[in-house]
Amino acid sequence: MNKAAACQVIVCAGDRVNPDCARVIADFGNQYHFxxxxxxSENHLCRTALLWVVDSSTPCxxxxxxxxxxxxxLVPEQNPELTHLCISARCGIWYRDETDARLCLNYVLASDxxxxxxxxxxxxxxxxxxxxxxxxxxxxxxxxx
Numbered sequence: 001m002n003k004a005a006a007c008q009v010i011v012c013a014g015d016r017v018n019p020d021c022a023r024v025i026a027d028f029g030n031q032y033h034f035x036x037x038x039x040x041s042e043n044h045l046c047r048t049a050l051l052w053v054v055d056s057s058t059p060c061x062x063x064x065x066x067x068x069x070x071x072x073x074l075v076p077e078q079n080p081e082l083t084h085l086c087i088s089a090r091c092g093i094w095y096r097d098e099t100d101a102r103l104c105l106n107y108v109l110a111s112d113x114x115x116x117x118x119x120x121x122x123x124x125x126x127x128x129x130x131x132x133x134x135x136x137x138x139x140x141x142x143x144x145x
Contacts, residue, residue, distance in 0.1 A: 008032055008033050008049070009032070009033045009035065009048045009049055010032050010033070010034050010048065010049060010050050010051075010052055010105070011035055011036070011037050011045065011048045011050070011051045011052070011066070011071070012025070012035065012036050012037065012051075012052050012053075012054045013036075013037040013051055013052070013053045013054065013058055013062055013063065013066075014053055014054045014055020014057070014058045015055055015057070015058070016054075016055045016057075017054045018054055018055060018056065018076070020097055020101060021054040021098075021101060022054075023098055024098055024101045024102055024105065025054075027102075028102075028105065032049075032105075032109070034052075037051070037062075042065055042069075045065055045069055045071065046069040046070075046071070048071055049071075049072075049108075049109055050071065050072055050073075050074055050105070050108055050109065050115070051063065051066040051071050051072070051073050051074070052073075052074040052101075052105070053073065053074065053075045053076055054076075055076075056076040056078040056079045057079070058079065058082070059081075060081050060082060060085055063075075063082070063085070064126065067089070067091060067123065067125060067126040068122075068126045069119075069123075070116075070119035070120060070122055070123040071119055071122065072092050072093075072108055072115050072119050072122065073085070073086055073091055073118070074092055074093060074094070074095060074101070074104050074105065074108060075092055075093075075094045075095075076094065076095060077094045077095060077096045077100075082094070088125070089121050089122055089125030090117075090118065090121035090125075091118050091119070091121040091122030091125060092118055092122070093107070093108065093118075
């Protein structure tokens with residue numbers, strides 16, 4: 001991972017951006033580059049510092065490409081499936097509100113060691129569960145029909 005570039009790019013996942021998240025993005029916009037996950041190819045995903053879930057309805061399998069690439073996660077506490085993933089895989093942290101999101105972003109982005117540790121947890125979880133990212137899983141399911 002190119003750490004110099006990675007420290008500047010945060011990928012946001014979700015269909016809708018929570019208003020609390022939008023305010024944080026506006027405030028941090030001069031420090032980091034925020035992009036939506038759908039805007040990137042998987043080649044670009046591996047160069048990011050963090051995947052931030054900005055929509056509490058985002059399903060777990062949408063995060064599998066980030067886990068595979070060793071990208072740490074920041075997820076909303078309102079999604080128990082995602083918080084459980086962060087706990088069991090040791091791949092990320094969760095936020096409750098706007099204040100938490102700010103603190104979590106600063107915490108994770110301040111340290112290469114923290115990002116590497118969380119990313120390694122995600123990769124190990126992905127590999128140990130023999131997971132497929134959602135695009136691959138959908139293609140596999142379509143081919144099986």
